[in-house]
């Protein structure tokens with residue numbers, strides 16, 4: 001199975017998290033590809049892969065600039081995504097943005113679910129105000145998440 005990590009980022013934190021996962025979780029899945037969301041649209045979900053949306057939050061609860069085209073295409077060019085299994089890593093800062101905390105990832109989750117895609121597990125929320133290392137936290141979460149996702153496939 002291939003894991004495709006789609007990265008929405010402004011200042012690269014989400015990308016570092018994705019790269020850490022790519023290195024640390026290589027033993028758990030056949031292949032891991034990290035792709036920035038720049039220039040993507042809903043067609044990216046045509047690929048036969050397990051998807052991980054890894055995105056930060058900007059503005060007032062918006063997706064980052066490089067994620068906007070993909071996010072908007074989920075609305076502008078909707079299609080049934082029932083074949084898609086995905087997870088979400090949502091980066092944000094609850095200290096400075098309490099009202100819109102981690103909305104970037106939450107918004108992707110809402111839209112993907114609306115199109116019939118199936119989320120595996122719970123969201124991973126990485127909060128910049130906790131002082132933890134996002135790469136370490138994201139990687140630890142992803143190891144458990146991949147165990148769940150691959151068990152799902154084996155059982156049916």
Ligand SMILES: Cc1cc2nc3c(=O)[nH]c(=O)nc-3n(C[C@H](O)[C@H](O)[C@H](O)COP(=O)(O)O)c2cc1C
Pocket residue numbers: 008009010011012013014015055056057058059060061062064091092093094097100101102103128
């Ligand atoms: C201008 C600006 C706006 C932000 N807006 C939000 C927000 O609305 N909600 C939130 O949870 N975090 C917000 N954040 C925090 C970022 O999402 C957080 O720092 C994240 O780790 C950045 O990841 P990145 O480097 O991958 O872009 C904002 C940060 C900046 C600089």
